[in-house]
Amino acid sequence: MHVKSAKSFRDRTQEFQSIAEQLKKSFSSGSVPDGPSSSSKSEEQRSAVAIQSEFNRRASKIGYGIHQTSQKLAKLAKLAKRTSVFDDPTKEIQELTVLIKQDITALNSAVVDLQLHCNSRNGSGNTYSDTNSHSATVVDDLKNQLMSTTKEFKDVLTLRTENLKVHENRRQLFSSTASKDSINPFVRQRPLAARSAASTSNAPPLPWANGTPSSSQSLPRKQMDGESQPLLQQQQQLVPLQDTYMQSRAEALQNVESTIHELSSIFNQLATLVSQQGEIAIRIDENMDDTLANVEGAQGALLKYLNSISSNRWLMIKIFFVLIFFLMVFLFFVA
């Protein structure tokens, strides 16, 4: 889809401003704009403007923060994707992950603050209803953006975990002494595995997010239980080299997992806040038609009532005439 370079609209601002200039010159002798009234009007407006501008400032700061975070996230995604078996920029990825996590937590608290501020201001009642709805919508929009950024972060982390697993497998395939060596580091990993078991039990709510790291931990756990003892002495000299490497990998995995766990808590928080919003595909003219239908229905009901009232009137008049008739007859017979 190419974007049309030619514009299909016309800018009349210049024309408008030239007209304004001309008129100003012709008006300059005549009217003086109302001095005192405009200043008093502007005073009460100034306070409202000040409050609103502070809100705007904070909102734009949060928006800018979200934008920057998503840029960092894009960089992280690129790094996570291009990893290979031996050239793994683990350190960079970890640094970036920590940074992004901090950013998201800070933004989250800022958005919550903004919402509290907005609610308190709306509750105090010295702002207009439209301003309130505008502020509420702005806050909702920021929450949505933060939520989508968090989701992307989670996706990147899952991707990273999968890549790590793939590297694991590939390493096992490539290295010749893999089958014997791979068992050994699992001995060393026993304390780490114990820790990871504890952390998996702490994270119930997101089975699909935690499923992958926990499954990766359970794999080495099972294989570790058997045949660890006899091979320990034989492979002692090779252990230190691979040990540090495996340790760093395990640490990376564990970091990823804990980050996902923290993310899930942020997720839940945001979700409760944004639950009303949703992806409602409403159209601009929808409310209009509803109110129109309601108004027409009300009008119909009122008309019906009017008819019943007026018909009652006719009925009463008829009864009245009948009464008069009987009165006449009575008078006629008596008199």
Add this chain to the structure above:
Amino acid sequence: MFVNLDIYGFVCSECIARMLNLNQPVNATGTANEEVYKILIYDKFCQNILSPLIHVKDLRKHGVTLYFLIDKDRKPVHGVPAVYFVQPNQTNIQRVIADASRSLYDSFHLNFSSSIPRPLLEELASGTLNSDSINRISKVHDQYLEFVTLEDSLFSLVQKSSYVQLNDPSAGDREIEEIVERIVTGLFCVLATLAVVPIIRCPRGGPAEMVASALDQRLRDHLLSKNNLFTEGGSFVSSFQRPILCIFDRNFELSVGIQHDFRYRALVHDVLGLRLNRLSVQGEKGGMRSYELDGSDPFWVVNGSLEFPEVAVEIESQLNKYKKDVDEVNKRTGGTDGAEFDGTDLMGNTKHLMNAVNSLPELTERKQVIDKHTNIATVLLGEIKERSLDSYAKKENDMLVRGNIDRNELLGVLRGKGTKMDKLRFAVMYLISSENINQSEVESVEAALREFEVDTSAFQYVKKLKSLNASVATANLASRNNIVDWAEKIYAVTAGVKNLLSSDRQLALTRTVELLMDGKPNPEIDSYLVFDPRAPKSSSGTSHMRGPFKEAIVFMIGGGNYVEYGSLQEFAQRQQPVKHVIYGATEILTGVEFVEQLTLLGHKMGFGSNAAASTR
């Protein structure tokens, strides 16, 4: 090759996106450059323009927090710019001045749906100067968007009752000129948005010629001005790049506006009342449901032109496919018990689970679409059975093809099922399609109509139309490979060529557009006028401009409908290579609405309503 007309709806949404972005170019991600939150204000006409194109979701994406009608009582919102999208008329300008003087918003970006005339601009300037708020008006733009885009190749000018106004015997010259002006403005906006200067062709006489010459003049004037909007097309002067604009009048083929059609899109529009791509039907559990049917609905796009029974079959097959997919997902995830944890397969399970969760939204959406169309089809079926619309459609088609109908059959239909409007439409179709008017038959038809208290003014009007012997040129059409001379009748009608490739009768409109696009000389279209706004006024009969056109814009004055639209799209798809045809009209009318306009004309001509009851 298809530079211009490919992405019609997209162009409109893009124009609106750009407008919402305060007329700065939208960057690649499609969101605003800075986090500027704005407020959108529109009037009733522009609401109709915006609703099919943009939903509240998209508004939020562009940073619009609130949206109001200009007539509504609005409160100030400080510190945000306001984007106005209104028609350039007196009341709107007054409202803008009032808003500016009350300082409702921080800055005002005014966008007018068509070109704002100079006097109104001056009024705006003086009004805002007087209230000392002129510095709030930051921008004034002409957007040239005064038309409603319903689908990718369908637009409407939403000008009500244009047929009545143009054919009104009591209409004065000035009124007709006004209407022609409005139509020309709308068409000009369409061409400006597409940034093309087409070659205009139209039949002689009637509103079509008036509109075509006025549009030609408007384009010429505009091209002479300094910064015209069509500079991009300047390099492509050859006819192969420029599209053709064919303007027709409703009287060219009256039958299409009236007849019952049995295709899905036409049925939904005619029977259920599709307005601006929105539909309200009785839901299955009671209560009204409101649906949207536009380009984003995959089922509607693919199956809109099928006949109704085939549509039902399609829904059935989609439902089965959906059920199969759901079962598959269930099998892969829920089927395996949680206890079987074999190590190698655990990863697979979780992966399956993740895939299942990810595919849930897509499945839900598919189900929603299927449910929507099932509901619509059920309601349609009810109506069809009650009014036996299928027999109406079939008999009308037969009448048009054969040219006559058995008298008993005719009267049987009139006495049978169907609303009064259905019967009236059938009677008018009989009148239009019969080659020779049998006076006694016509009288029996009228008697039958009166028996059912149907307002026969429309019938009388069409009868009068047929009997008038004006000197307007006719368009001859081939009927069963013979060229029949319709010299007794004013306007060309019906009985198109039975197309060998498809079983449908081809509309006269489609056939004429095909001939015009081919560009070869043909007795049917030789009498058509040619206007080329780019050619200098003196040169006429530019023969090199008549080469085959690959793109066309077809415009119907007086009311178009989905039948013509479907037929044109079918024709365009059938060609080798595929051509592009955009269809537009002054308004999109159902058969009922058009017959109501004919009734109005009948009343104006003094035929009166013989029956006391109304036609509904």
